[in-house]
Amino acid sequence: MTHGLRMPPDVMRELAKHVTEILVERRRGLPADRAWDGEFKQDLAERLMEDPPEAGRPPREVIDRAVRDVLSPAMRLDHPRAFGFIPSEPTWPGVLADYLATGFNVNAATWLTASGSSQLETVVIDWFRRWLGYPDTAGGVMTSGGSAAALDAFVAAREAAGHPAQATVYMGDQCHSAQARAARIIGIRPDRVRVLPTGPDFRVDPGVLASAVAADRAAGCTPIAVCADAGSTSTGAVDPLDAIADYCAAEGIWLHVDAAHGGFAALTEPGARLLRGIERADSIGMDPHKWLFQPYEAGCLLVKDVRTLERAFAIHHDVLQDSVWGANHPNQTDRGLQLSRRDRALKIWMSVQIFGVAAFRAAVAEGIELAERAARHVADSPVLELMTPASLGIVCFRVNPDGGALDDGALHQLNRKVLARVFWEERAFMSSTLLRRKFALRMCVINHSTTWDDVRETLETIERLGRNALAGRAAS
Numbered sequence: 001m002t003h004g005l006r007m008p009p010d011v012m013r014e015l016a017k018h019v020t021e022i023l024v025e026r027r028r029g030l031p032a033d034r035a036w037d038g039e040f041k042q043d044l045a046e047r048l049m050e051d052p053p054e055a056g057r058p059p060r061e062v063i064d065r066a067v068r069d070v071l072s073p074a075m076r077l078d079h080p081r082a083f084g085f086i087p088s089e090p091t092w093p094g095v096l097a098d099y100l101a102t103g104f105n106v107n108a109a110t111w112l113t114a115s116g117s118s119q120l121e122t123v124v125i126d127w128f129r130r131w132l133g134y135p136d137t138a139g140g141v142m143t144s145g146g147s148a149a150a151l152d153a154f155v156a157a158r159e160a161a162g163h164p165a166q167a168t169v170y171m172g173d174q175c176h177s178a179q180a181r182a183a184r185i186i187g188i189r190p191d192r193v194r195v196l197p198t199g200p201d202f203r204v205d206p207g208v209l210a211s212a213v214a215a216d217r218a219a220g221c222t223p224i225a226v227c228a229d230a231g232s233t234s235t236g237a238v239d240p241l242d243a244i245a246d247y248c249a250a251e252g253i254w255l256h257v258d259a260a261h262g263g264f265a266a267l268t269e270p271g272a273r274l275l276r277g278i279e280r281a282d283s284i285g286m287d288p289h290k291w292l293f294q295p296y297e298a299g300c301l302l303v304k305d306v307r308t309l310e311r312a313f314a315i316h317h318d319v320l321q322d323s324v325w326g327a328n329h330p331n332q333t334d335r336g337l338q339l340s341r342r343d344r345a346l347k348i349w350m351s352v353q354i355f356g357v358a359a360f361r362a363a364v365a366e367g368i369e370l371a372e373r374a375a376r377h378v379a380d381s382p383v384l385e386l387m388t389p390a391s392l393g394i395v396c397f398r399v400n401p402d403g404g405a406l407d408d409g410a411l412h413q414l415n416r417k418v419l420a421r422v423f424w425e426e427r428a429f430m431s432s433t434l435l436r437r438k439f440a441l442r443m444c445v446i447n448h449s450t451t452w453d454d455v456r457e458t459l460e461t462i463e464r465l466g467r468n469a470l471a472g473r474a475a476s
């Protein structure tokens with residue numbers, strides 16, 4: 001062997017210890033650090049754009065460079081003050097499980113290649129099934145995330161509908177763009193992805209859905225799927241799942257629920273109340289890499305009747321004939337897009353085994369409560385205006401002092417300025433959205449290390465920045 005791609009055990013161990021030390025120290029120091037870091041393209045290109053070295057470099061030097069130039073200029077999604085987009089704070093057992101699974105290089109495509117991981121995926125999916133109150137005919141597949149879950153769901157829906165030529169798909173205007181993209185990828189023409197105007201509460205009105213479907217049927221189209229939101233990314237709003245399920249059942253249309261953000265709220269009593277009706281969907285996408293505190297990539301698609309997935313995806317291939325092995329085993333590759341696939345269940349299983357479900361339930365409940373407390377703070381503030389009630393850990397608001405002398409255009413500029421100051425100068429990270437074209441600051445509070453002080457101090461910072469921006473406006 002002359003190629004030199006192996007390392008002696010003591011070097012392997014020493015490097016792994018070095019990486020562990022880096023990760024543990026990073027975690028320890030994170031709260032005192034900023035929640036965001038980034039570099040402009042030109043600076044990073046100068047540092048990283050080079051020919052690969054012909055001869056290897058010292059491993060510690062390479063690792064330290066990766067940490068400095070690659071991994072550090074990034075949003076720290078696991079920071080206690082990461083409130084932008086959908087943050088993500090993986091548990092340490094989840095991180096270790098990914099390391100373990102990568103080290104074992106398991107390919108969870110088939111039972112033959114990975115029977116333990118295949119069984120564990122079935123176990124974890126069965127946990128999710130029970131948490132959602134889904135029937136025991138249900139099953140599913142772990143995916144890279146909510147986008148892939150939607151893609152697989154729409155393929156199953158299309159096949160269940162007999163692959164009609166003029167297929168249409170329906171979703172509210174608060175649905176994540178990942179859903180519309182998934183519909184396009186499976187071949188639904190963009191003008192047949194119907195984006196329905198939601199009501200004042202940002203939820204789909206089943207009457208609007210029914211009118212759109214009726215018009216399409218009259219025009220010769222075949223509705224193949226409705227995608228309902230179980231926690232929209234902008235506001236956390238949940239579509240009326242029971243009413244939409246009634247409608248879809250009566251019309252024979254596949255109901256997919258995008259619970260990528262909100263699904264794990266089902267672990268809590270208030271969350272379960274909000275998500276009532278989800279158990280009637282034909283399919284549900286949910287992301288453990290969001291509110292189940294797992295490292296990327298951990299998504300999941302559950303379908304009410306697992307055979308609908310297998311009918312859509314299983315294809316016999318001679319070269320894989322040996323993977324039908326023993327009796328009664330699923331091959332997870334028959335349930336979705338991927339053949340080669342990493343083990344995505346181990347991190348969930350190890351985290352839940354080590355901490356217990358109660359700890360996850362409490363952490364999710366805390367996110368819900370902190371967002372509600374944030375909404376109360378905003379409602380009491382003379383500087384801030386609450387734009388949507390807290391829902392599933394998300395609250396939207398803007399700087400708009402009492403009296404409301406500024407119009408929406410001026411408030412847009414003002415709030416953008418405040419957000420930019422938070423972004424560049426403060427320890428917290430927030431992002432924004434548009435609510436009926438009104439600019440809104442958006443706080444998503446789902447990280448398990450976030451405390452009320454993190455939330456309160458961030459809101460107070462925004463109040464201070466808002467007052468300063470107003471004073472600057474008045475002076476100019």
Ligand SMILES: Cc1ncc(COP(=O)(O)O)c(C=O)c1O
Binds near residue numbers: 147148176179231299
């Ligand atoms: C509600 C919702 N659905 C779907 C997605 C897409 O999921 P993923 O990024 O895991 O593909 C997101 C991402 O934030 C989301 O918030």
